[in-house]
Amino acid sequence: MTDSLTTQQITSAEIRAHLRERSSATLRRRMATSRIMTILCWLAISLAAVPLVALLIRLFEKGTPVLLKSGFFTQLPQQPTLFDQTNTGGVSNAIIGSIAIIAYATLASIPIGIVVGIYTAESDSKFASTIRVVASTMVGAPSILMGLFAFGLIVVQLHLGFSILAGSFAVSVLMLPVLIGSTEIAVRNVPPTLREAGLALGAKPSTTSLRIVLPAATTGIVTGAILAISRAVGETAPVLLVIGGAYAITWKPNDPGSALPVTMNSYVASNFDSLKDLAWGIGLLLVLVIFVLSFAARIWAARKQKVQR
Amino acid sequence: MVATAKTSQTAVEAEGRRPSASTRGAYEWTLLIISGLFGLVSVWFVGTIIWQSASTFKSQGFYIFTGLNWIPGAGTGSPSQYGGRAMIFGTIETSLIAMVIAVIIGTGTSLAINFLLPQKMKTFVATVVELLAAIPSIVYGVWGMLVLAPWFLYTIGPFLSSLPGGTAIFGTTVAGKSLLLAGLVLAIMVLPTFVAISREVIGAVPHELVEASLSLGATRWQTLWKTVIPTARIGLFGATTLALGRAIGETIAVSLVCGGVIGSSFKPLEPGVTIAGFIATQWGEAVGSDQIGALFAIGAILMVVSFAMSVFSRRLVARQRRAAAVV
Numbered sequence: 001m002t003d004s005l006t007t008q009q010i011t012s013a014e015i016r017a018h019l020r021e022r023s024s025a026t027l028r029r030r031m032a033t034s035r036i037m038t039i040l041c042w043l044a045i046s047l048a049a050v051p052l053v054a055l056l057i058r059l060f061e062k063g064t065p066v067l068l069k070s071g072f073f074t075q076l077p078q079q080p081t082l083f084d085q086t087n088t089g090g091v092s093n094a095i096i097g098s099i100a101i102i103a104y105a106t107l108a109s110i111p112i113g114i115v116v117g118i119y120t121a122e123s124d125s126k127f128a129s130t131i132r133v134v135a136s137t138m139v140g141a142p143s144i145l146m147g148l149f150a151f152g153l154i155v156v157q158l159h160l161g162f163s164i165l166a167g168s169f170a171v172s173v174l175m176l177p178v179l180i181g182s183t184e185i186a187v188r189n190v191p192p193t194l195r196e197a198g199l200a201l202g203a204k205p206s207t208t209s210l211r212i213v214l215p216a217a218t219t220g221i222v223t224g225a226i227l228a229i230s231r232a233v234g235e236t237a238p239v240l241l242v243i244g245g246a247y248a249i250t251w252k253p254n255d256p257g258s259a260l261p262v263t264m265n266s267y268v269a270s271n272f273d274s275l276k277d278l279a280w281g282i283g284l285l286l287v288l289v290i291f292v293l294s295f296a297a298r299i300w301a302a303r304k305q306k307v308q309r
Numbered sequence: 310m311v312a313t314a315k316t317s318q319t320a321v322e323a324e325g326r327r328p329s330a331s332t333r334g335a336y337e338w339t340l341l342i343i344s345g346l347f348g349l350v351s352v353w354f355v356g357t358i359i360w361q362s363a364s365t366f367k368s369q370g371f372y373i374f375t376g377l378n379w380i381p382g383a384g385t386g387s388p389s390q391y392g393g394r395a396m397i398f399g400t401i402e403t404s405l406i407a408m409v410i411a412v413i414i415g416t417g418t419s420l421a422i423n424f425l426l427p428q429k430m431k432t433f434v435a436t437v438v439e440l441l442a443a444i445p446s447i448v449y450g451v452w453g454m455l456v457l458a459p460w461f462l463y464t465i466g467p468f469l470s471s472l473p474g475g476t477a478i479f480g481t482t483v484a485g486k487s488l489l490l491a492g493l494v495l496a497i498m499v500l501p502t503f504v505a506i507s508r509e510v511i512g513a514v515p516h517e518l519v520e521a522s523l524s525l526g527a528t529r530w531q532t533l534w535k536t537v538i539p540t541a542r543i544g545l546f547g548a549t550t551l552a553l554g555r556a557i558g559e560t561i562a563v564s565l566v567c568g569g570v571i572g573s574s575f576k577p578l579e580p581g582v583t584i585a586g587f588i589a590t591q592w593g594e595a596v597g598s599d600q601i602g603a604l605f606a607i608g609a610i611l612m613v614v615s616f617a618m619s620v621f622s623r624r625l626v627a628r629q630r631r632a633a634a635v636v
Contacts, residue, residue, distance in 0.1 A: 034528035041425060044417025048504065051497045052441055055452045116347045119340040131344050134351045137619045140551070141612065142558020144585045145358060148608045152357035173354065176347065206336030227443075234445020237560035237585065241592050261447050265561055268451045276455060283448040290443050298436075 066281025117183025147238030162244030182224025406492025450562030458485035480576030510544025
C-alpha cells in the first residue's frame, strides 16, 4: 500500500519535473521567437524611417538655398547656356499657374463636393448609394486618367485647347470624390440627437440640415477640403497632359500655362545641374505649402473642437 | 454602435414619411440635381476614355495586351503597331515589388508604433506619418532619380548581379534606373499611406483582447501575430488595397526612375515602363497622331484594373464584415 503510494508519488513528481522541463523548453523557444520578432519590428520601423528621413534631409539641404536665392519667386525662367550655367531665372510663371489651377479647381469642386457629400450622408435612396460607390471608386482611380479625361473633354470635345482651364478641370475631377467622401463622414459624425432635436422642435428637414447639422459638421468639412487642396497642389500627371506649358505669367483660364510640379518634372531631366537644383527648390516649396496647409487644418480643427466643448 | 443605429432609426421614424418626390423642396432638389451632375461627370469620364481608345482597340485587337512593339505608323506607310505587354508587365512587376516591401515593413512599423514605442512618441509619429503621406509623389521621384539611381548603378546593381545566378535573375543595370528601383521608390512612397491606416486599425484592436491573450501566457509576438493581426485583418486589407491602388496608378515618380525602355526581359535591374508612366512620357509626341488613341487604350486597361480592384476589395470587406458580425 505504502509502496505503491510512493511509486505513484515518485511517478507524479517525475512527470511534473518532465513537464516543467518540457514547458520551459517551449517557453524558452516562444520567448526567443518573440524577442526576435520584436527586434524585427524595430528593424521595420527603422527601415521605414531611414529613407524618409534621408529624403527630407536631402530636400531641405538642396532646396533651401534655391528658395533663398533672389528671383526664385519673382523672375521668369531663363534657359541656362554652357557659358552661363547658373542663369536659370525663377519660376514665377509656374507659381502663378499653380495658384490659378488650384484656385479654379477649388472654386469648382468644393461647392459640388460638399453638396454631393451632404446628399450621400443624408439620403438612403438607391441613387445615393450608387453615387457613394461611384465616388469611392473614383477616389482610387489613377490620377493620370483625370488628365486623359480632361484632354478628351476640354481639348477634344469642347475645343478649348491646352490650357489652365483644362488643368484645373483635371484637378477638380480629382478633388471631387475626395471631398464627397470627407464631407459624408463629417456629416455622418454629427450626433443624430442634434438632428432629432431640430426635427422635434418642428423644423423642416431641410432647415435642420442647413442650420443645425451642417454647422456642427463644419470642422470636418473644412479639414477635408484643406486636405483635398493639399493633395491637389502636388499633382503632376493630370496637369502635365493638358496644361500646354508657357513661359509667360497668366491667370486666364483659356491660356496655356505652367505649374510647379510640371516645371519640376521637366527640370529634373535637364542636363544642367542648376536646373536640377531648381527642381529641388520647387519640391521643397511644394512640401512646405502642403505641410503648412495640413498643419493649419489640424490646428484649426483642434481649436474648433475645444471651443465646441 | 448599436445605440447609434437605434437612435438614427428613431430619427427616421420621428421624421415620419421620408420626403417623396412630391414633397421635395428646393433643398432636396438641389442636392439631387448636383449629385446627378457628379454622376454624369463620372459616366462621361469612363465614356470619354473608352470612346477615345475604341479605334485603337479595333485596329490592334489583342495585340494591345500581348504585343511588344510600340511603333507609330504615321509617315512610314506601314500600319501602326501598339503592343502594351511591356507596360502591363512593368506595372504588375513594380507594384508587386512595392507591395511586398511596403506591406511587410509597414505592418512591422505599425506594430512597433502601437506596441513598442512609448505612449508620448505615438502621437508625434502618427502626425509625422500623415505628413509624409501628403508629400507629392514627384518629390519621391526626383529623390529616386537624383539620389537612389546612382546608388543603384554603383552599389546595389553590381552587388545583386554578382550574387550566384544574379545576372540570370536580376539582369544588369545600365543606368541605375530600373523596374526594381521603381518598385523601391513606390514602396517608400506608399509606405506612409499604408502605415497611416494600418497604424490606426491596429490601434483600434480592443485592449481586452490583447490583455486576454497576454494573461493566457502568450508572448508578445504570439499576441501580435495570433490576436492583433487577425483582428485587424479587414483594415490591413483596406490599407493594402489603397497602397496598391496608389502604386498601380503612380505616374511621375515611376516615369522618372523606371528607365523608360520598352524591354522584353522584365528583369528587375533592367529598365522598363509602366502604363501610367508611359502615357506621361509619351504624351508630348503623341498629341495629334493615332498614338493618342493607343495611349488612351492602355489608360483604359489601367482604368478597368483600378475599378475591378475597387469592386473586389469592397466585396471582400463587406463579406468579411458580415462574417465578423455573425461570429
